[in-house]
Amino acid sequence: MNAPIKLTEFSPGSGCGCKLSPKDLAAIVHGTQTFAAAPDARLLVGNDSNDDAAVYDIGNGQALISTTDFFTPIVNDPFLFGQIASVNAISDVYAMGGQPLVAIGILGWPVKKLPIEVAQKVLEGARSVCAQVGIALAGGHSIDISEPIFGLAVTGQVAIEHLKRNNSAQAGCQLFLTKPLGVGILTTAEKRGILKPEHASAAVDSMTRLNTLGMALGKLPGVTAMTDVTGFGLLGHLVEMCEGSGVNGVVRRHAVPLIEGLDYYLDQGSTPGGTKRNWQSYGHKVSSISERDQMVLCDPQTSGGLLVAVTEEGMAAFQQVSAAAGLSLHPLGELTAREGFSPDHPYVTVV
Numbered sequence: 001m002n003a004p005i006k007l008t009e010f011s012p013g014s015g016c017g018c019k020l021s022p023k024d025l026a027a028i029v030h031g032t033q034t035f036a037a038a039p040d041a042r043l044l045v046g047n048d049s050n051d052d053a054a055v056y057d058i059g060n061g062q063a064l065i066s067t068t069d070f071f072t073p074i075v076n077d078p079f080l081f082g083q084i085a086s087v088n089a090i091s092d093v094y095a096m097g098g099q100p101l102v103a104i105g106i107l108g109w110p111v112k113k114l115p116i117e118v119a120q121k122v123l124e125g126a127r128s129v130c131a132q133v134g135i136a137l138a139g140g141h142s143i144d145i146s147e148p149i150f151g152l153a154v155t156g157q158v159a160i161e162h163l164k165r166n167n168s169a170q171a172g173c174q175l176f177l178t179k180p181l182g183v184g185i186l187t188t189a190e191k192r193g194i195l196k197p198e199h200a201s202a203a204v205d206s207m208t209r210l211n212t213l214g215m216a217l218g219k220l221p222g223v224t225a226m227t228d229v230t231g232f233g234l235l236g237h238l239v240e241m242c243e244g245s246g247v248n249g250v251v252r253r254h255a256v257p258l259i260e261g262l263d264y265y266l267d268q269g270s271t272p273g274g275t276k277r278n279w280q281s282y283g284h285k286v287s288s289i290s291e292r293d294q295m296v297l298c299d300p301q302t303s304g305g306l307l308v309a310v311t312e313e314g315m316a317a318f319q320q321v322s323a324a325a326g327l328s329l330h331p332l333g334e335l336t337a338r339e340g341f342s343p344d345h346p347y348v349t350v351v
Helices: 022-029 078-095 116-133 183-192 202-207 213-218 233-245 262-267 273-285 291-297 315-324
Strands: 043-045 054-059 062-071 099-109 136-144 149-159 174-177 223-228 247-251 306-310 333-337 348-350
Touching (some): 078 213, 078 223, 174 315, 183 202, 213 315, 233 291, 273 291, 306 315
Antiparallel strands (some): 174 306, 174 333, 247 333
8 A cells, every 4th residue: 555645755945935035035025126117006916015916907896816826735735735725825915904806727747756636636726725715726827847836826806995914014013913823833843743733733724714804804994904824934924014103113022823732843943944044044134032932933834824904993803803713812012103213213113
């Protein structure tokens, strides 16, 4: 009898933890631009703010949202891999306050190493998520490659007045996170064979939960900024929000929501390689924190939650919408007026 295939053995990285570091990505995207396109006033969101998706004004107060996301396997089950990659990609549309319209698949498959039937299960997982969202998986593109990769390119739509960005936060806002941190830690533990049975489903449950709440939050004027927390970890995406918005952030470490049971894995040093790369990229923009806190706050999240900035005036409506989605959320920190950037005044302070 053949041994079950373990997809994670075919990739050096996994999930959003295999993303380029923020430092390397910035060097590539914002490097030499000899052939940069002429400015287009209809392009409401491009890559200048490192936001979750591109947004294009199509008239009548409406805009198209365009995004793509793909990665190497983060779990061994191919159906789950397809689900997680799809939920993660669709999340970018929700993070802009939008509604998904259609998706196309991106598949790289080592046909000489892995059976085609396994790839079929990946696509079935993707179709199950698209059916749940109510959109079609309407085609895509595939290549024969040395390692398996999968993801989606997703098109969405949003009323421009409801568009949420990552660089429009305001001082005085409270910060909320809609999913707990720790996915990278647990999936690394699974890959190392030290994941306890009682924690086996925690990461999968988080990664397969859709961020549909973003559509409702987009309609709230008290939500001034929103982004999803993925491969750069909580601190990385918060630094982007603070830099782009011209504010500083304060994170109350013990108020940050965490998946239960992380302490054991932290004691075992169960951290993905992306955690260290993250801190090396933006640690100089954050107050000094312990190595253990780095392991948590820089942990790469795959299909993570929404990081939301909410005004005091908008708090009641935010809590009402969150409760309707079955969430009881508490602030993990707040945004303050910019004091300038220096070692004494980093963009984000952890207390």
